[in-house]
Amino acid sequence: MSPRTDVPYGTLVLMVLKTLEGMGPLHGYGIARRIEEISRHQLVLNYGTLYPALLKLKQQGFVRSYWGVSDNNRRAKYYALTPAGRQQLARETDEFAAMNSIVGLFMRPRLEGA
């Protein structure tokens, strides 16, 4: 399957928040790399998708940003989860799970009278 570049915004949010939760504060490149890795390179995020999304998360108050220094001594902008972000992540996770199970019910093969 060729890599996908179009990601529904809601899914992207979940992935970004989850990444930040698991990895702690990260810069944009770090987030993109992580998501690519976890998705086993089936997802390729371009800048036009990632950065506006990060801005929106900031506008919503789920992440905050600050300038810091990266591993190789470069100045980079880091993004970190806020408490509100954590709550949102929890909500989104539950939402996703619930949706998943409902849709799953439709996907299960029929038990009687195939």
Add this chain to the structure above:
Amino acid sequence: MRTLRVWLSRLLGAFGLDSSADESELAEELATHLDMETEELIRGGIAPDEARRMALIRAGGLSLAQDAYRAQRGLPAVEQLGQDLRFALRTLRRAPAFTTAVVLSLAIGIGATSAVFSVTERVLLRPLPYGEPGRIVMLWRHDLKTGDHGGVVSFPDYLDWISQSHTIERSAAFNGWTPVLTGTSGAEALAGSSVGADFFRVLGVAPMLGRTFAAGEDAPNGPRVVVISYSLWKRQFSADPTIVGKSITLNGTAYTVIGVMPAMFRDPEPLMQQRGEVWRGLRLGPSETPRGMHWLRAVARLKPGTTLEQAERDLDLVASRLAKAYPQQDANAGIDVIPMQEQVVGKAKPILIATLAAAACVLLIACANAATLMLARIMSRASELAVRSALGARRARILKMLSVECLTLAGMGGAIGLAIAWVTTIALRHFAPTEIPRANEIALDLPIVGVTVLITFAAAILFGLAPAIRSVGGEAAETLQGASSRHTGRGTLRRVALTIELALALVLLSSAGLLTKTLIHITAVPLGFSVDHVLSMQMTLIGKRYETPETQTALFRTLTADLERIPGVRAAAMTISVPATGLNDMLVGTFGTDLTGEANKPQTGIHYRVTSPHYRTTMQIRLLEGRDLSDADLSGTPTVALINKAAVKTFFPGIDPIGHRLFLNSFGLKSVEVVGVLDDIRSDGPMSSPEPEVYVPLAQQPWSFGGVVVRTQGSPGSIIPAVRRVVHRVDPMLAVSDLESMADVVKVVSARQRFYATLFASFAVVALLISVIGVYGLVAYLVSTQRREIAIRMALGAHVQDVIRGLMTNAAMTTFIGLVLGLVCALATTRVVASLLFEVNARDPGTLAAATAVLATIALIAAFAASLRATQIAPADVLRDS
């Protein structure tokens, strides 16, 4: 909640006020990301150039990323709007002629409509400034024999009306009172009323200071108390907060001020076109004035929940009961119940609505004109629009840009229009108090401003949308290739707009014409008395000096004699009622003549005029028979009188009245011998018909108030200072008021017609101008778009005259259609000004024909002037260029 936060951030972002989101930071971020990606790839073994290339591909369009980021950061729609606005202002500034034309015509249209709407809303729609105004009515006597409505009533009748009705909660009779206020600063004649005790309670208005009349304070022997108006309180008493309880001197008598009315209060039915400033109790007992003597007005408040029909039926019953009980006086009398709102504004309603329609016409014309101008401009920007379209602008985006331009123009027009409207309402409030009822309430307030804004938007849509939509429908490529000259040069939209403009202009022109003709008629009506070279004034004799009839008569005799001695004065006289003022018009009943025998019940009324001997010569009223009143007619000599032609027709039909006697139901003279016959005069102004009048000598019927008229050699105004000096010399405490020429007095009668004639004429002129410019524009447009065709024709041998004739015919057709449409509309709508017309039919063919002719001529002249541009076409040049 989150959404709100997002929107707030985006709002700040749109203005660049959000921290740490600006684009230089993003650029750095993206660069860092790119570098990190590249380094990672290099570490993986890829060559640096290749690594960079791959990283760039992965990044996917840096400028697109920046655009997407920018869109998220701010509010793209708003930013776009700002962009369009700035661009619109720039382009408009580069086309000053176009911008001025559109903005100005819109401003006039919007301003006029807004002002007139403001007036209409306040005067017609708002309830009167009284308590529960829906329950207030005026009661009038309806003479069933003559058919006259709006008649005044006698006191005994009024009392019966009230006591016998079931629908009236409270009421008050009232009449005019013009006392002279004397004080330290001299004497001033005031306008006021004598009212029943419940007057202010009927109107439901509380005083600002003190109180109004208590029950019984209108009785004959009641206390001498008055209520004064806010304006009087400020002007004469310096807004003294302790005025209540103080004593003031009116007509030489001390009155105690018991209250002051608030500033906004106005008398319900303006008497003598003046604002009342002082109110006293009516001081009438039931037996004091005869049932047959009608002179009072009545205002009443209906019981809660009573409908007008119920009140009317109730009072009809009362009227019929009175007719049976007092057949002499009330046999043919009905009672009219008129709601106060209708009383005050009823007459003005149709004409105000007509004015609103006229203003709307002007607005429509302005919009139509703006539409054609917009269209022309868009056509000339065809290549610019084509470029935009080729660069990727969607149709909707271009439309939005044009709309912003439209709205900007409309906005500017609306802002100026609002200023015009504001100034107009202020002017109307000060200069049109008599033409428009409740003029003092006119103001520009927030709802009207809101309506103006709406009108502005509607105008923008009207004039902008059609051209814009039409223009964006073209093909970009074709336009870019220079096919701009290949528009359909028929200009359909322009024609439609022009047709509408011409039609509306004709309607306005016709209305203005009708009103002007009315004015001409009014001024041409022979009044029967002299209007030029006559000065008129009002005075009241007050105080101890003039308590007896002898002193009153003596004063007037001395005064008129002294006035006649002024150089430049030909004659002077006293008269109780100066013609065309409507003041002191007394109608007394007659008891027959010596031919019919003295009746025992009053018959047809006659207007009772008390005059001094030189009245006839001062006013130059023709003497048809017999002799004039003279100095020889004194209190001891036989009582004589002059009657007019109308009176002869009524009381002495077919015979010579000289020497016969007329019996009157007056205060003084009960029987007079007719010694002369005067020609009829129109005592109520040019638009009234002569009524029976009897003129009695002042010496035999002493009177203490009325008018003095002076015939001058030169202009009446020139002797005013001399007149004042004479009056002062005769008695310094005499207050003389309303010093004006007879010409001015008569002009007041037709003030309404003059006001609206001027208004409609202004509208008509504006409409005419705009339409004519439209005609010129259309032909100029035809010339410019048909250059090639014209050039070809001329090259093939056609004369310039043929070309011009062709263009003119073209324009003439559109003009013709417009005029026909206009005539149809005019026939349907000029009816609305009918209430102002005098001896002019609303469909007067002469006026309509004249208006059509004027419009057609001017339009054709404009068309001709524009078609002359065709002569500037040099066929060779044009054909070479294309």
